[in-house]
Amino acid sequence: MALKRQLAALVAAAASATLIAGCSSSDTGPAAGAPSSQGSLVLVDGDSHGYITFDTDREVLSGYTRDGKKMWQEKRYFPTDVHCAAACPDAAISATVDMNKSASESHVVWKHGESSTTQPFTEKSLVVQWARSKDTWVATSESSIIWSDGGKTHTKPFPKGISDSMGRVSADNTTLLISVQQNSGAPWSAFRFPLTGEHLSPSSISTGLPGSVGCLSPEQGTMWTLGDRASEFSLTTGKKIRDTAQFASDCASSDTSTMLGAFSASSDESTQEISITSGSRSTPFKKVSVKSAGEIGLFRDCSVLLSNGKLTTFSAQGKKTETEIGAHSLLTLPDGQIYSVGSSGKMEQHTIAAKGRNCRIS
Known part of the structure; x- marks a missing residue:
């Protein structure tokens, strides 16, 4: 799974969400052994095996198994980006x-179980966008897309x-898209890496996108760009399918729906x-405005977000349901599992069920 936003933006959004959460008081379902730091934790990445947090006060990354057991901690470098490897909390x-600022080259810290390996790179801005292991990964730098295929670079x-780049992985973990922009203000290009084959090999999808790809759905056969006039494009041909008159700073896609989020402060x-809209091109977007700057997620036709410091759902039919579960950071997995940081700073786990017009978090 890839981060929806790089860590710096994620931390800023979570800080705003913490202020909005205020005195929200419901804290249910803490994970066994889960960490607590009174609102300073941000969820960075996770999957069904575990999760990674960043303590914004102490600037410490930590990796936990799903049941809350801490496997590692890292504070030697300030992280630019963090991704789970084959199974969290293994990470790049x-x-x-x-x-x-004290470094003269980029570093990638590889976490596997309780072990740690640091790998230096001569590039000054190398960022791993996806990784299966220390030998198989895809990264971008100030001048290249770089990938290691079984140890061969x-x-x-x-x-x-x-000048800018972004990586996004589909919810089913079959496809990685790398977006690159060569000059500020120039069109973006997108390259596709299939992740199910024996070897990694990129193919160009488009060289004229209006923004970076924020989310994709192989099931729908589409990808959405972020920025002004968020647009939907074919995942195979790169041709535009539809555009909107709205700005998007984040998005998420499932096999049936897509949600867009636009932040303002x-x-x-x-x-x-x-x-949120279904895969049918004739279905209009359903819209809602909430007090939040937190992460967004999607399970089937149910979007998951924060509203007034509470876990909230918004269905493709336009029904908004605000729970009593306080949170200031969340991560929604493709199987409907939700990791969240409660209003007291403790890690929690919840699930979302989707049935017809109803989306229910428990």
């Missing part, structure tokens, strides 16, 4: 020079350099405009 931690260079509150 990217530390670039711009986030670690390959590169796709960009002579004009790369003022001096006293943060808001998020949520839109």
Whole structure:
């Protein structure tokens, strides 16, 4: 699973969500052995095997099994991005020079069980976007897409350099998309890595996207771009299917639906405009505005978000249901499992059930 936003943006959003949560008081279902740090924890990544948190006060990453057992802790570098490897909490931690001023090169810290290996790279901004293991991964740098296939490294260079990049993995873990922008304001290009074959090999989908790819669904055969006029494109041909008149800062796709999120902030509150639509092109978006800057997720036709510091669902039929479960950070898995950091700072686990118009978190 890939992060929806890089860690710095995730931390900022979670900080806003913590302020919004205020005195929300419901804390149910804590994971056994789960950490607590009074609102300073942010969920970074996770899967059905475990999860990774970042303590924003102490600047410490920690990896836990699903039942809350701590497997590792890392505080040598400030992380630029973090991803689970084949099974969380095994992970790839990217530390670039711009986030670690005393470093002269990028480092990737590989976590496997309780062991740790640090790998230096001469590139100053190498970020692992997806990893199966220390020998099989895909990364971007200031000038290339780089991938290791069973320990053999390959590169796709960009002579004009790369000013920005982003990686996204489909919910079924079959497809990785790498988006790159060579110059600020220039169109984005997208490259597809199938993850189910024997070897990694990228193919170009499009060189003229209006924004980076924020989410994709092989089942729907589509991908959505972020930024102004969020748009849907074919995952195979790169042709535009439809666009919107709205801005999107985040999105999530399931096998049947897509949700878009747009964040905005003022001096006293943060808001998020949520839109959800089914795979049918004729189905209009259902929309709702909430007080939140937290993460968003999607399970089937049910979007999961934060509203007024509470776990909340918003269905494809437009029904919003705000629970009494306080939270300031959340992560929704494709199987309907939800990791969340409660209002007291403790890790919790919940599930979401989708049935017709109803979405229920328990």
